[in-house]
Amino acid sequence: MELQTIKQRFGIIGNSPMLNRALEVAVQVAATDLTVLISGESGVGKEVFPKIIHQMSSRKHSNYIAVNCGAIPEGTIDSELFGHEKGSFTGAHEARKGYFEVADGGTIFLDEVAELPLSTQVRLLRVLESGEFMKVGSSKVIKTDVRVVAATNVHIPDAIEKGSFRQDLFYRLNTVPIFIPPLRQRKEDIHLLFRKFAADFAEKYRMPPIRLSPDAIKMIENYYWPGNIRQLKNVTEQISIIEKTKEIDVATLKQYLPGNENPGLPVLYQKKEEQHISERELLYKVLFEMKKDMTELKKIVASLMEQGEHKPTAEQTKALLVKDYPDTILKEEPEYPEIKITHPGHDGEDAFHPTEVVEESLSLQEKENELIKKALEKHHGKRKSAAKELGISERTLYRKIKEYNIK
Numbered sequence: 001m002e003l004q005t006i007k008q009r010f011g012i013i014g015n016s017p018m019l020n021r022a023l024e025v026a027v028q029v030a031a032t033d034l035t036v037l038i039s040g041e042s043g044v045g046k047e048v049f050p051k052i053i054h055q056m057s058s059r060k061h062s063n064y065i066a067v068n069c070g071a072i073p074e075g076t077i078d079s080e081l082f083g084h085e086k087g088s089f090t091g092a093h094e095a096r097k098g099y100f101e102v103a104d105g106g107t108i109f110l111d112e113v114a115e116l117p118l119s120t121q122v123r124l125l126r127v128l129e130s131g132e133f134m135k136v137g138s139s140k141v142i143k144t145d146v147r148v149v150a151a152t153n154v155h156i157p158d159a160i161e162k163g164s165f166r167q168d169l170f171y172r173l174n175t176v177p178i179f180i181p182p183l184r185q186r187k188e189d190i191h192l193l194f195r196k197f198a199a200d201f202a203e204k205y206r207m208p209p210i211r212l213s214p215d216a217i218k219m220i221e222n223y224y225w226p227g228n229i230r231q232l233k234n235v236t237e238q239i240s241i242i243e244k245t246k247e248i249d250v251a252t253l254k255q256y257l258p259g260n261e262n263p264g265l266p267v268l269y270q271k272k273e274e275q276h277i278s279e280r281e282l283l284y285k286v287l288f289e290m291k292k293d294m295t296e297l298k299k300i301v302a303s304l305m306e307q308g309e310h311k312p313t314a315e316q317t318k319a320l321l322v323k324d325y326p327d328t329i330l331k332e333e334p335e336y337p338e339i340k341i342t343h344p345g346h347d348g349e350d351a352f353h354p355t356e357v358v359e360e361s362l363s364l365q366e367k368e369n370e371l372i373k374k375a376l377e378k379h380h381g382k383r384k385s386a387a388k389e390l391g392i393s394e395r396t397l398y399r400k401i402k403e404y405n406i407k
Contacts, residue, residue, distance in 0.1 A: 003027075010048055013196050014189030018181035022049070029176045030056035035128060037113075037173045038151040040180030043230035049178060050109035050149040059147055062106030065099050070112035077120050079136050088137020100133055100144050107147040113173065114154035114165055125169045148173070183225040183232065190221050193229060197236035208246050210239055215250045223257055287367055369404045372397065376406070 003023055007013070012023070029036055030053045038046045047066065054064045072080050079089075083098030099108055110116075116124065127133050128148060132141050150173050159165035183190060194212065202209035212220065225231055235256045239248060371390060379385035387397040400406075 006052065010052055012045075012048060013193050014186055015192075016181060016186035016189050018179075019186060019189070022178050022180055023052070025176065025178050026052050027056055029053065029178075031058070033147055035147075035173055035175045036149045036178060037176070038149065038178045038180060039156075040151075040153065041182045041228055042153045043228035044180040044182055045229050046151040046153075046180050047109070047111065049180070050107065050151070053149055054107040054109075054147070057107070057147065059106050063103045064107050064109070065103045066109040066111060067099055068111045070115035074117050077117065078123065081120065082123060082133045082135055084136035085138045088135075092137070095135075098133075098135065100127060100146055101142060103146050104144045105146075107149060110148065110150040112152060113150040114152040114156060114159055118164070118166065121166045121169050125166065125172060128169075128172045183228040184223075187221045190225075190232065191217050193232055194220060194236055197233050198240060201237050201240040205240065207240070210236075210243065210246050210248055212253070213247060213249045216248050216253045219250055219253055219257070224259075287364070290367075365404075368400065369406070372400055372404065373406060376401075 003020055006023060006027065012019075026036075026049050036050075036053060038049050040046050050066065051064070054060060067081070069077065078084075079092075079096065079098065081098050081100055083096050083101055084092050086092055086095045110124075123133060127144065127146070131144055131146075133144065134141055154165075156165055156170050156174075160167045160170060183193075191212070195209075198209040198211070220232075227234070238256055239252075243252060245252070372386070375386035375389045376383070379389065383397055383401075384394050387394040390397065392400075
């Protein structure tokens, strides 16, 4: 059967190569009994493909049951899928057949399969491997001949890594994978879908169909569509009902597209978890930076001493620092202690005598005290500005001032 015939039969609109490939795989696998895993974002139309597989298979005259695994409470999911015996749990007043028993000889579609509890996943794996299961509260093994098609909008390898999905079940379900592309990867189909929805709603509400201006067509084609086809259909219905003018321009369309300020980017995004740095970590960071700067300055001084140069002027020092630290902007002349250098063997009060280099103190309390004093002095005793400079709260600064008895 040609793809165009299948599209007309099942109401599929679009000519995207990715969509056509997904349809081709569905048709090819339909004649077998292989398990199929359909993946794709929410709203892309995954529920249509299991129907295609069932109707194109030899099981088309048997039952087709679609189960939304995410909509069934965890406590009753086993009973829904596999059935239960009378008295097996509170409220089980009579025996009940599960979906796998009812769908014997047919096809069962497990939507949102990644939402299944781990205990249910074990039962499902057994059905897939041996075609056997037991009702809740029973020890009798029941055989079933069911074709399983599953779908999910979850990236299952991530769920496996988190421990919420069994790896062996994934490999068993993923015998034949089918990927349904999101709407943003089917730009050539977006306007076709819009026109189809507009015509359907015009007929439903008995009104002329809406149409888009050329600029508005470009806008919907470049929009991210996080809700995919479902969102496009809802937007089309809203515009059809609310707008009196049937020629929809960009300004009107913008009102119905969330995040239209930058339509080429995702509307929904996952914000990275902020990293909260403690006061101690912040101070350690400052200390290490100070130590790094002091080490660099020592290297500069040692280099000048080896070259036998005389004491550098403030301008020379600044030029040297700018050379070694090109990203640093000196807003005012730094205060450096005078460094007197003479040739070896020179006698006089300016003679350089090698001395032992004493490592600066790295006491956390001393450095903390020193930094607080400098910040207060810089901001003329204004605690709010000093606290902002130090990266701590004003309340914490007040506590530190009392702790170190800073005047």
